[in-house]
């Protein structure tokens with residue numbers, strides 16, 4: 001069965017109201033750029049979600065949050081629940097991004113709880129995994145991916161409620177990417193591990209590649225077996241770049 005790819009953007013801590021114009025352009029251009037062959041999601045800063053939802057209401061581009069709390073509600077100053085993201089217009093939420101694992105000390109256990117909270121609110125969890133430069137240097141990449149998948153993907157994961165994003169930490173924002181063979185090996189390993197841990201749907205679950213995806217390398221990365229789309233940081237901020245990347249599927 002072929003998997004419908006997902007071209008996802010992660011704006012991280014970038015963007016104010018003026019940047020919603022880029023979202024409008026993405027909405028207008030995505031169908032034609034991708035040839036109608038892929039889905040699109042932009043994970044906005046939470047402050048822009050509700051206004052962003054107004055801008056893309058009838059379009060192809062769906063919205064997501066970048067993190068959520070694992071509790072449904074409560075005394076957690078500054079945090080945002082999955083239900084709040086859903087209410088603001090999100091359909092996806094990223095959990096376990098390496099920047100959260102590093103900046104906020106998030107463990108796989110916490111990420112698993114966040115993914116469950118996302119599902120409970122009706123959001124698709126985009127669960128991120130990936131090795132550091134040191135781990136790769138020590139030949140531990142596949143072991144790290146196994147460990148993070150087993151720790152972060154909750155029981156009950158399905159192709160409908162979960163997307164996996166493989167983001168080598170050393171490739172994020174650096175302009176560096178793994179070789180295509182290395183990407184293929186990592187994604188095949190992730191697919192095989194999902195088959196072990198998921199009750200069903202491992203072959204239909206989307207596995208995105210993220211880390212320095214840009215217009216010049218998107219086509220070759222997206223053509224690698226078991227790469228079912230991209231999670232794009234910097235190059236998702238401008239509609240021109242994002243739509244150029246979407247052309248990988250045309």
Ligand SMILES: O=C(CO)COP(=O)(O)O
Pocket residue numbers: 010097167171172173174175210211212213231232233234235
């Ligand atoms: O972290 C990423 C997306 O979540 C990737 O970021 P860059 O595309 O800027 O390398």
